[in-house]
Amino acid sequence: MKSEILRLLKENDTYLSGQQICDHFQVSRTAVWKVIEQLKKEGYQIEAVRNKGYRLVDSPDVMSKAEIESLMKTRWAGKKVVYYDETDSTNNRAKDAGEKGEEHGTLFVADRQVAGKGRRGRSWESPAGTSIYMTILLHPDMLPSKAPRLTLLMALAVAEGIQKVTGLESQIKWPNDIVIHGRKVCGILTEMSAEIDYINYVVIGVGINVNQETFPQEIQERAVSLKAELGTNIKRSELIAATMESFEKYYEIFRKTEDLSGVRELYNSLLVNIDKEVKVLEPGHEYEAYALGINETGELIVRLQDGQEQEVYAGEVSVRGVYGYV
Numbered sequence: 001m002k003s004e005i006l007r008l009l010k011e012n013d014t015y016l017s018g019q020q021i022c023d024h025f026q027v028s029r030t031a032v033w034k035v036i037e038q039l040k041k042e043g044y045q046i047e048a049v050r051n052k053g054y055r056l057v058d059s060p061d062v063m064s065k066a067e068i069e070s071l072m073k074t075r076w077a078g079k080k081v082v083y084y085d086e087t088d089s090t091n092n093r094a095k096d097a098g099e100k101g102e103e104h105g106t107l108f109v110a111d112r113q114v115a116g117k118g119r120r121g122r123s124w125e126s127p128a129g130t131s132i133y134m135t136i137l138l139h140p141d142m143l144p145s146k147a148p149r150l151t152l153l154m155a156l157a158v159a160e161g162i163q164k165v166t167g168l169e170s171q172i173k174w175p176n177d178i179v180i181h182g183r184k185v186c187g188i189l190t191e192m193s194a195e196i197d198y199i200n201y202v203v204i205g206v207g208i209n210v211n212q213e214t215f216p217q218e219i220q221e222r223a224v225s226l227k228a229e230l231g232t233n234i235k236r237s238e239l240i241a242a243t244m245e246s247f248e249k250y251y252e253i254f255r256k257t258e259d260l261s262g263v264r265e266l267y268n269s270l271l272v273n274i275d276k277e278v279k280v281l282e283p284g285h286e287y288e289a290y291a292l293g294i295n296e297t298g299e300l301i302v303r304l305q306d307g308q309e310q311e312v313y314a315g316e317v318s319v320r321g322v323y324g325y326v
């Protein structure tokens with residue numbers, strides 16, 4: 001009920017009487033009062049005026065199940081939120097839940113991760129109070145070979161979410177890093193449990209540097225936060241909800257064809273590598289090529305020095321700028 005009361009307060013600029021809230025949810029005045037008191041303790045500024053009722057004056061950067069759910073405008077993506085003040089890794093939580101048959105679209109969010117994971121076995125620094133660590137659980141009814149495409153959809157969704165909430169324009173470094181002015185602001189880690197021709201579940205984990213002011217020394221040259229770009233704090237829950245709204249939209253476009261034909265043009269318009277010399281790093285082999293954009297199945301098309309075109313598959317490959325990260 002907390003999420004619903006919050007949502008109602010957010011949707012109303014004027015005062016809502018206690019009676020209106022009671023009638024809406026068919027609960028007692030005491031129950032409403034208790035929820036309002038809890039919300040105040042969590043940091044919401046709620047004005048209570050005799051004979052008028054309650055009005056939400058301001059919500060701080062609160063991260064909670066109720067806050068996130070109250071902002072969610074989706075039908076299924078992130079409609080159900082499982083929230084942790086602290087966990088090992090939201091990808092691990094989502095995978096455990098996937099094993100138990102938790103529903104498609106459930107979103108796992110943490111304020112802090114103590115064993116955050118990056119791609120290729122790296123760790124993902126996940127301090128409390130500043131960033132977004134979230135993982136969506138999916139049960140896609142399609143061939144496992146198509147699952148990597150979902151990561152590209154999430155990259156699009158994050159870029160759009162950032163644009164909607166902050167106005168900042170970001171770009172995508174193929175396949176799934178989000179960058180602003182050449183520095184990484186978000187990483188995505190997709191994991192899957194599958195049989196040869198059947199997906200049990202896919203989890204897509206997203207780490208967004210939102211309000212961080214400092215980074216570990218080894219990444220400070222190529223990482224950035226939204227706050228550093230914008231100059232003000234950003235409400236993480238709003239960005240989570242906006243990203244889920246965009247993800248649901250792109251996922252549904254994707255479902256029609258199970259390829260990226262419906263989003264390819266948009267993806268390529270955001271691609272930081274497009275029309276640039278890149279360095280393709282394969283295990284044990286690296287070469288330079290000219291990036292032309294992605295194809296309908298999400299591979300990066302590059303032109304080699306002899307003029308031949310080639311598809312680069314994500315996975316173990318990484319693509320860099322010739323002189324640095326992008």
Ligand code: BTN
Pocket residue numbers: 088089090091092113115116117118119120122124132133134135177186187188189205206207208
């Ligand atoms: C990368 O290396 O770029 C991918 C980073 C992915 C980090 C996110 S944070 C939420 C989710 N849980 C994890 O342990 N990792 C992902």
